[in-house]
Amino acid sequence: MTPERFQRLREILDRRQPDLTVLMEHVHKGHNFAAVLRSCDAVGCLEAHAVLLHGRMPSRRRMSSAGSLRWMQLRPHVDIVAGARALHDRGFQILAAHLSERARDFRDIDYTRPTAILLGQEKDGVTPEALEVADGEVIIPMVGMVTSLNVSVAAALILFEAERQRKAAGFYDHVRLDPETYRRTLFEWAYPREADICRRRGLPYPKLDEDGEILGPLPR
Numbered sequence: 239m240t241p242e243r244f245q246r247l248r249e250i251l252d253r254r255q256p257d258l259t260v261l262m263e264h265v266h267k268g269h270n271f272a273a274v275l276r277s278c279d280a281v282g283c284l285e286a287h288a289v290l291l292h293g294r295m296p297s298r299r300r301m302s303s304a305g306s307l308r309w310m311q312l313r314p315h316v317d318i319v320a321g322a323r324a325l326h327d328r329g330f331q332i333l334a335a336h337l338s339e340r341a342r343d344f345r346d347i348d349y350t351r352p353t354a355i356l357l358g359q360e361k362d363g364v365t366p367e368a369l370e371v372a373d374g375e376v377i378i379p380m381v382g383m384v385t386s387l388n389v390s391v392a393a394a395l396i397l398f399e400a401e402r403q404r405k406a407a408g409f410y411d412h413v414r415l416d417p418e419t420y421r422r423t424l425f426e427w428a429y430p431r432e433a434d435i436c437r438r439r440g441l442p443y444p445k446l447d448e449d450g451e452i453l454g455p456l457p458r
Contacts, residue, residue: 239428244450247427250309251420253410254284257352258400261321261332262288263368264359265389273390274357275306280394281401282410284423285311287325287354289318308430311423322371330354334372335392336364337385341375349400350407357389432457 260278265271265288278286315321322332333347334356347353356372358364363386369375378387378395387395404410413420425443426433428450435457436443445453 239450241449244428244446247424247450250282251415251424251427252413253282254415254423255282255404255409256284256415256419257328257330258283258349258397258404259325259330259353260286260355260357260393260397261318261325262286262357263318263321263364264289264291265357266291267360270360270388270390272306274393275310275312277390277394277397279306279309281397283310283397284415284419285313287313287315287321289315289321291359309427318365318368319371322368325354326371328352331373332356332371334358334364334369334375335377335389335396336369336372336375337377338375341377344376344378344396345399347374347376347399349403350409353400355393355396355400357393360389 258281260274260283262271262274265274271288275286313324315324325332330352332354335344336356336358355376356364356368358368364372376396378392380387386392415423422443425446428446429452432452433443435441439457441457444455444457447453
């Protein structure tokens with residue numbers, strides 16, 4: 239870990255948004271799943287939530303952007319109700335990307351509020367069960383013959399609108415993570431192998447100096 243690399247990690251972490259995320263419901267194609275995570279990372283989301291089809295991650299062989307998993311905390315949920323409850327308990331509004339009469343233009347939403355974008359399965363979209371727990375629905379207006387976009391493309395458009403609003407409001411100008419989350423995440427990014435050892439052995443993460451060097455003995 240060079241000092242330059244460590245400072246780069248800190249610069250990225252300084253802009254992470256703990257209250258902007260996605261909730262994927264049975265998105266099962268690896269390239270779509272990975273592309274959504276890539277967009278989440280690009281706009282500074284700290285984590286992503288997912289209800290996994292049959293409880294399994296998409297095949298990593300087809301996840302061409304799987305490297306994003308290193309920088310994103312993936313939170314799996316057993317079903318959509320559990321996922322929605324976890325987010326609602328933290329004060330998130332859940333907005334389903336879904337074509338309906340009550341859906342609003344995605345650009346008319348206030349994304350400076352804690353927000354989770356609900357994304358449905360590639361073929362069938364958001365399920366009725368998911369719509370029941372959503373706080374609202376958003377659409378991406380289209381003027382062509384096609385009525386919907388690929389799930390990862392839709393996610394990117396909505397997330398970057400959220401980023402635009404948050405930048406205008408100054409959300410990226412200061413650290414928004416609590417100190418413990420910041421310290422934990424920084425160590426996991428800088429020393430993933432050592433962090434894994436600490437987790438398996440129930441050890442606290444060592445402290446780091448200003449250049450990213452571990453203070454004290456390395457966990458082995």
